[in-house]
Every structure is written in structure tokens, then in C-alpha cells.
Amino acid sequence: xxxxxxxxKYRLIENARLDARNTFxxxxxxxxxxxxxxxxxxxxxxxxxxxxxxPVLVLxxxxxxxxxxxxxxxxxxxxxxxxxxxxxxxxxxIVRADAGVEWHALVLWTLGHGLAGLENLxxxxxxxxxxPIQNIGAYGVEVRExxxxxxxFERATATPRRLSARDCAFGYRDSLFKREPERFVVTxxxxxxxxxxxxxxxxxxxxxxxxxxxxDACATDTVRPSQVAEAVCRIRRRKLPDPAVLGNAGSFFKNxxxxxxxxxxxxxxxxxxxxxxxxDDATRKLSAAWMIDACGWKGHRDGDAGVAASHALVLxxxxxxxxxxxxxxxxxxxxxxxxxFGVALEPEPRIVGAPW
Numbered sequence: 001x002x003x004x005x006x007x008x009k010y011r012l013i014e015n016a017r018l019d020a021r022n023t024f025x026x027x028x029x030x031x032x033x034x035x036x037x038x039x040x041x042x043x044x045x046x047x048x049x050x051x052x053x054x055p056v057l058v059l060x061x062x063x064x065x066x067x068x069x070x071x072x073x074x075x076x077x078x079x080x081x082x083x084x085x086x087x088x089x090x091x092x093x094i095v096r097a098d099a100g101v102e103w104h105a106l107v108l109w110t111l112g113h114g115l116a117g118l119e120n121l122x123x124x125x126x127x128x129x130x131x132p133i134q135n136i137g138a139y140g141v142e143v144r145e146x147x148x149x150x151x152x153f154e155r156a157t158a159t160p161r162r163l164s165a166r167d168c169a170f171g172y173r174d175s176l177f178k179r180e181p182e183r184f185v186v187t188x189x190x191x192x193x194x195x196x197x198x199x200x201x202x203x204x205x206x207x208x209x210x211x212x213x214x215x216d217a218c219a220t221d222t223v224r225p226s227q228v229a230e231a232v233c234r235i236r237r238r239k240l241p242d243p244a245v246l247g248n249a250g251s252f253f254k255n256x257x258x259x260x261x262x263x264x265x266x267x268x269x270x271x272x273x274x275x276x277x278x279x280d281d282a283t284r285k286l287s288a289a290w291m292i293d294a295c296g297w298k299g300h301r302d303g304d305a306g307v308a309a310s311h312a313l314v315l316x317x318x319x320x321x322x323x324x325x326x327x328x329x330x331x332x333x334x335x336x337x338x339x340x341f342g343v344a345l346e347p348e349p350r351i352v353g354a355p356w
Contacts, residue, residue, distance in 0.1 A: 009041035010034055018075065022062035023125060024315075025247035026323040028353070030057075030075040037079050039099070039187040042153045050074050056155075057352060058185050060127035061102065063249055064134055068323040069353020078129055078187065083109050091195045094148050098188050099129025103136075111226045116197030117146045120206075122229040123236045125243060125250065129186040133177040134348075135170045139232055140203035144170035148192040152177070152184040160187070172279075173254050173348055181350075197225050209235050239311050247317030248308065252330060253288040253345045260284055266341060270294070288337075288345055289313045295336045305329045327354055 016033035019025060032050060036042065046052050055073035059065075080098030083106060087094045093115055097106050103126050107118045120141035130136075131143045132150050147165045154161045161184070169176040177184055199220055201207055207217035209231040215223055241248055258266075263275055263284035273294075274287040292298065292312040299309040304321035306329070308314035315326055334345040347356055 009038040010036045010045060018067065021059060022065060022067055023243035023247060023249055024066055024317050024323065024326065026067050026317060026321065026326065028067035028323065029070050032074040034074060034076045035079060036076060039078060039080055039153065042185060043158050046155060046158055055182065060130035061125055063125035063243065064130055065350040065352055066249060066323050066326060067352050068327040071352050076185065086190060093193050093195065095191045095193055096188055097128045099127060099186050101128040103128055103131060107229060110193055111229060114195055115193035116225040117193040119225040119229040120200055120232055122232045128189050132168055132189055133175055133186060135173055135175050139206055140200045146191045146193060148190040150186055151188040152186050154184055155182065172257065199223055199225065199228055205235060206231055240314060241308050241310065241316060248314050249349045251313040251348050252315045253313055254348050255285050255288045256343050256345060257283050257285050258343060286343060291337045291341050291343065292333055295340055297333050302329055324354065327351060
């Protein structure tokens, strides 16, 4: 029997387990999981009452969320895998990638095609569709700097939309999509990348890693984007646990941004606290990892819920922790930082099934 055309575009799974679909590896179930191979099926799918009327969680690689409980409605997983160059003029190429493409695979693809811009974002877990939602960033670069446009399905109007980078209202680990999670489903992203690289090597530790590879970071004309990506991968593998080995979602807390006066007072009391320019000259970004470590949490473990011994920002599942247990630990960490430093920490991952 020939499979119906609509079913070739998507698959419906009732009472679906999500344990293997989140990098914390915590147990969760969805009343309905919709695996979408072709985003063109979204208008049909959102005609179903459960998707049209109820909450819908769009799930990428599951690397930026914590299931503290079961999702209350349907879960949607986009699986498109197409990558291509839309235009290539005057040394700038526009690359389009479907939302389901694995992020690091896209970075490698762009480097293989002689395009620079995403090398500092190598080895970040997750999918292309999640990148603009979170405005992912690492080693001095945020993805918003290279987003040309985002293709999305708008649920209320059941129509496709194309949003410019300005329309996305990007902020620090933030975007329009994150602030209005029920409004859009990101289906593809376009990136503006360069054939004449302007490398970003100023982030602490990056130059040292290149030097350890036998590369002079000061000779920027000879450093290749692929070498920067390799240096980033080496640092990340050394500092961050592999989710395939030890369940985690990367950095759990954002680096807080505070007013300059508060930052100066904190620096006077704690001279070793790292801080950087925030949104502007009137704000400073503080190191959440340093404050968490100063409170004694690095390497801490409550049963199977713990904090990585290698990095204080990373919460880990040692095997059988529940999402609720990890959330409880995160709340205690945040409370201790607030008590000692007067600074509120916010989670970076989306928390499903419970309030922060």
C-alpha cells in the first residue's frame, strides 16, 4: 500500500516518550508527538484542534530545555535537512538551512564551503531552528550577528512569514520567538556569511588554545576559520561534559547583567569577580560561573542531580535524576547566589512543566 502523501510529510505518535529527545535525559511524555518532515504540512497540522487550540512545544535537539514535568500539549519536531546557498555576491553568501539541521553540522558545512562567521559557535548542541530562538552565543559571537532572515509559520494566521534580523528583536540569549513561544514555528534560517573572514579571537582562552595548536593568533591574516572552530571544539570538549555521556543542557544560567553602580560595588567587595561590558557603558555582565563556584556548588551532587565538576554553570544528570530534582537544585543555587551577592540568576534553558 502506498503511504498517503500527507503522512509522508509528518508522523503522529501518541503518548510519546521524550527521554531520548532531551539532552538531560530526564523522563517525560507527550500526549502527542508530531514529527514533521516537510514544513509545508504545517497549515494542515495546525488545522487539528489539539495543535490549533492547545499549547504546542516545538522541540529541536532538546539541548536547551528541562522537562520538570510532562508538556501539557502536543510536541512538534521539525526534521527538514536541506542546506543551500541562496546567493553569493560581493564576498557575502546567504546560506539557507532547514530548522531540523543539526547546528554543528551546519557550521562544518559552511566552513567546508569557504564561508566564515559561525566558527566561534562550533559544537554548540541543538538544531538550526533553535539557534535564533535562543540567540545562541559563544566565544565572543552571537548568532544574531549573522542571521539574515528567519522563515517561520505564524500559528494565528496559519501563514508562512519571513522575518528580518531586526524583526526578530534579538537580545542576550533572547528573541521575539523566545518571548512569544506560542506565536511562531521557526522552519528555516538564512545566514549572511563572508568569503573574506574577519576573525574574532579576542575571547579569553581562544588565543591560548590556538597557540597550543601551534598557531599564532596575532597573525590574523594566516589564521583560518576552520582552525578557530577546531580551537573552540577543543575548549568545549575539555570544559563541558558530553551530553551523550553525562546528561546536561550546557550552561544552565545566564550571565546576569546589572547596573554599573551595582557592578562597581560588587567588584570592590569581590575583586576577583569577572565582569564585562553589558548592554552599554551603564551596565556590566557578571560571571555567573564564578559566583556559583564561590558559593561552593561546583561538583555538588544531590543523588543523581548535580553540578559538573569541570564547570559551575552546568547542571548534570548522573543517571536517574528527574527534571523536578534538577530544577530544585537550580533554585537552591540561585537562592544562594542572591543571598551572597544580591544578584538574581535566570535559567538559560526553557523550563517545561513548572515555573522558575
